Amino acid sequence: xxxxxxxxxxxxxxxxxxxxxxxxxxxxxxxxxxxxxxxxxxxxxxxxxxxxxxxxxxxxxxxxxxxxxxxxxxxxxxxxxxxxxxxxxxxxxxxxxxxxxxxxxxxxxxxxxxxxxxxxxxxxxxxxxxxxxxxxxxxxxxxxxxxxxxxxxxxxxxxxxxxxxxxxxxxxxxxxxxxxxxxxxxxxxxxxxxxxxxxxxxxxxxxxxxxxxxxxxxxxxxxxxxxxxxxxxxxxxxxxxxxxxxxxxxxxxxxxxxxxxxxxxxxxxxxxxxxxxxxxxxxxxxxxxxxxxxxxxxxxxxxxxxxxxxxxxxxxxxxxxxxxxxxx
Numbered sequence: 164x165x166x167x168x169x170x171x172x173x174x175x176x177x178x179x180x181x182x183x184x185x186x187x188x189x190x191x192x193x194x195x196x197x198x199x200x201x202x203x204x205x206x207x208x209x210x211x212x213x214x215x216x217x218x219x220x221x222x223x224x225x226x227x228x229x230x231x232x233x234x235x236x237x238x239x240x241x242x243x244x245x246x247x248x249x250x251x252x253x254x255x256x257x258x259x260x261x262x263x264x265x266x267x268x269x270x271x272x273x274x275x276x277x278x279x280x281x282x283x284x285x286x287x288x289x290x291x292x293x294x295x296x297x298x299x300x301x302x303x304x305x306x307x308x309x310x311x312x313x314x315x316x317x318x319x320x321x322x323x324x325x326x327x328x329x330x331x332x333x334x335x336x337x338x339x340x341x342x343x344x345x346x347x348x349x350x351x352x353x354x355x356x357x358x359x360x361x362x363x364x365x366x367x368x369x370x371x372x373x374x375x376x377x378x379x380x381x382x383x384x385x386x387x388x389x390x391x392x393x394x395x396x397x398x399x400x401x402x403x404x405x406x407x408x409x410x411x412x413x414x415x416x417x418x419x420x421x422x423x424x425x426x427x428x429x430x431x432x433x434x435x436x437x438x439x440x441x442x443x444x445x446x447x448x449x450x451x452x453x454x455x456x457x458x459x460x461x462x463x464x465x466x467x468x469x470x471x472x473x474x475x476x477x478x479x480x481x482x483x484x485x486x487x488x489x490x491x
Contacts, residue, residue, distance in 0.1 A: 171228050171254050171297070173329065173371055175382065175412050176200035177405075178395035179232040179257070179301075187436070188449040189226045192398070194428050195405035195420065198413050200228050205259050207272070208235035211244045220251045230255035232301070234262070236272045236282060238289035245290040245298070256290055258283070260302040263337040263344055274337040277306050280318040284325035291326045299329040301373070304357045305336040312357060319365060329369040331393055334358045348374075348396075359388045379404065379411050386412075401455040422453055426485055433478045443480060444471040450481075454488050462487030 177184065177192060179202035189201045206219045211233075222229065231253045235241050245256050260283055262273035276283050283300065290298045300322055304315055319330060335351040353375045362370040371391035376382060382392045397404060403422055409415040420428065433446055447467050454460035466484040470476060 171200060172198065172413075173200055173369060173391040174198075174386065175408055176230075176331075176371070176391065176393045177202060177398045178373060178393050179203060179205055179230075179259075180395060180399060181205055181262075183399050183449075186222045186226065187446045188399070189229070190223050190432055191425075191429060191446070191449050192402060192405055193226055194425050195402065196408040197417070198409045198415070199405060200230060200254075201226055202230045202232055202257065205232045205234045205262065208233060208237065208240040208244050211247055212240060216247055220247060222251075224252070227252075228254045230257050230299070232257040232259055234259045234272045236276060236279075236286065238285045241286050242289040242293045245294040245296070249294045249296050253296065255297045255299055256294060257299045257301055257331070258286060258290075260300050261333050261337070263303075263306075263339055274303050274306050275339060277302055277318055278309060280321035283318070284322050287322055287325040287327045297329060298327060299331060300327050301331040301333070303333050303335060303337045304354055307336075307339055310336045312360065315357070315361070316364060319361060319368070323365065323368055329371065330361075331371040331373055331391075332358045332361065334372055334374040355385070355388075362389050377401075379407055383411070399449070400452045402450070402452055403455065422457070422488070423485065425453065426450070426481060430478050430481065433481065437477055442471070443476045443478075447471050447481065457488065459488035459490055462490070 175198070177199055181204050184202060184204050192199070192201060211219055231248045233241060233244055233256060241258070248256050259273055260276045287298050287300065302318070304310065334353050334355050334357060338351065355372065358370060358372045369390045371393050372385055372389045373393040373395065376385065376392060376394045377397045382394065385392050406419050409417060410419060436446060437443065451464050451467060454463045463484045466487055467480065470480045470483070
């Protein structure tokens, strides 16, 4: 069951990542942390309104608490989608105002919307009028040469007046021309100080920081300055980091699963998936980093990569790969 919205904690979350954080990835992540707030991949309003909405909206209820990230800029379309999202018992609707890809810009959503705070405010208002779910915004600290702190304050202030109480801020600016999405995650310098200042200037808002975060020690340090931390690629490339989240950040006493226990907990889910038309790789690709930095980790990755597509590949391939980690 979904947690009541008011009980959602955004102290720690895993970022929405296109082609990565699908339902199978989230199920795997949830085995390691019951508390982390998880996010869907970004889905456009057009895909929900004109496509197979159930395919985009369905998920395993064990994934809650779960937020749905929307891409769009038409207030009416966003409102229509927000109603759908609430029907499927998500815990939050998040508007993407941070993605810098050309495809997103051509659709007039993502980071380019930072130049249109009034429009973003209209979008937030439209969604809040039709849903009781929290409506949040994920943005950058600026775009192109429009990256002054004054412009960021104007953006946050304008959207907050429309009723947005939570902002997830990737602490880098975005270059809309000249850099690829990958480069935009690495080239513009991180400016945590800017996000810290936002929290000081908007103490009544919930400010979540994102960008370049690679350890729980770093998470704990950042939490002394802001309300929450969103971790991205590290959670995907080194997913076992999630195993300590509940204990270190919430003081939970539930035992931390070993990597082997995580895999054995995943196997029933894998068996169920394979009864459908799902391919083994659709789940194992999310587990490749589980033994990151561990003895046998290379053998784990290699065996999975080389064998998941063989004829009749099933959960036994995972157990074969696990044997490499036990050899060291």
